[in-house]
Amino acid sequence: MSHKKIPLAGVIGHPVSHSRSPALHGFWLRSYGLSGYYVPMDVAPADLEAVLRGLHKAGFVGVNITIPHKEAALALADEVSDRAKLIGSANTLVLAEDGSIFADNTDGYGFIANLRQSAPDWEPSAGPAAVLGAGGAARAIIVSLLEAGVPEIRLCNRTKARAEALAESFGPKVRVYDWEEAAAIFDGVATAVNTTSLGMEGQPPFDISLDLLPETALATDIVYIPLLTAFLQRAQAQGCRIVDGLGMLLHQGRPGFERWFGQSPEVTEALRIEVLGQ
Numbered sequence: 001m002s003h004k005k006i007p008l009a010g011v012i013g014h015p016v017s018h019s020r021s022p023a024l025h026g027f028w029l030r031s032y033g034l035s036g037y038y039v040p041m042d043v044a045p046a047d048l049e050a051v052l053r054g055l056h057k058a059g060f061v062g063v064n065i066t067i068p069h070k071e072a073a074l075a076l077a078d079e080v081s082d083r084a085k086l087i088g089s090a091n092t093l094v095l096a097e098d099g100s101i102f103a104d105n106t107d108g109y110g111f112i113a114n115l116r117q118s119a120p121d122w123e124p125s126a127g128p129a130a131v132l133g134a135g136g137a138a139r140a141i142i143v144s145l146l147e148a149g150v151p152e153i154r155l156c157n158r159t160k161a162r163a164e165a166l167a168e169s170f171g172p173k174v175r176v177y178d179w180e181e182a183a184a185i186f187d188g189v190a191t192a193v194n195t196t197s198l199g200m201e202g203q204p205p206f207d208i209s210l211d212l213l214p215e216t217a218l219a220t221d222i223v224y225i226p227l228l229t230a231f232l233q234r235a236q237a238q239g240c241r242i243v244d245g246l247g248m249l250l251h252q253g254r255p256g257f258e259r260w261f262g263q264s265p266e267v268t269e270a271l272r273i274e275v276l277g278q
């Protein structure tokens with residue numbers, strides 16, 4: 001009789017109780033009948049290195065990394081994927097047999113994969129993209145939009161200096177606009193993205209006009225509570241196709257799950273309902 005170890009994975013954050021990743025990976029483990037566990041781990045920043053170094057010996061095959069550890073995890077890794085390097089943070093770690101840590105960032109992948117699945121006829125090269133917000137999520141999204149062939153990105157953030165710092169590494173394809181001009185960046189775009197927390201439950205409402213957004217555009221939000229944000233409602237009122245933010249979260253989990261548990265998982269309606277219900 002073989003005594004194969006049951007693979008362990010999980011998510012490390014601080015706090016971590018809000019994370020939907022245990023529901024996401026738990027659903028996949030059950031639906032594919034795999035043996036394995038996925039656990040939330042609340043780790044203080046001062047303890048991150050020791051915890052990461054001990055994971056392999058404790059039986060872990062990998063972990064997801066969330067706020068506030070995404071940059072620190074990248075710095076602690078032994079090997080880093082190109083996309084994690086470009087984004088400047090890690091959300092997925094894979095532990096090798098010798099315990100070494102490989103860091104990847106699948107946020108941009110999840111963003112694009114969600115749009116491809118939800119709006120198969122979306123054509124990123126059809127026109128400029130408008131991106132609101134300049135946080136960590138915006139960086140991953142900009143990297144992935146440029147990789148997908150978007151010709152120009154109009155970036156607008158309340159704190160302009162943050163948008164300028166972000167744009168700097170991308171060259172002339174990313175242009176920064178004043179927050180007061182936010183409504184104007186939607187003129188003639190093919191893709192519109194809200195990466196700010198405006199409209200999220202408990203945050204200020206989204207109140208930027210989308211009157212200039214063409215009906216041919218695809219609009220998507222990274223906020224998924226509520227699913228139908230004010231940004232998406234306004235885009236829908238313009239006649240646009242909309243894609244909610246839940247799918248990005250679900251798709252970003254797929255590469256890690258496949259590496260850890262050996263099964264490529266799907267994003268289905270049943271999964272959406274399960275993760276939303278948590």
Ligand code: ATR
Nearest residue numbers: 133134135136137138157158159162195196197204
């Ligand atoms: P993340 O890294 O996960 O994207 P973040 O760094 O907190 O999260 O970024 C949140 C984004 O929402 C930022 O672009 C932030 O703008 P600032 O850089 O000016 O802080 C934006 N945001 C948050 N609250 C906002 C508000 N009331 N009005 C406009 N933008 C807001």
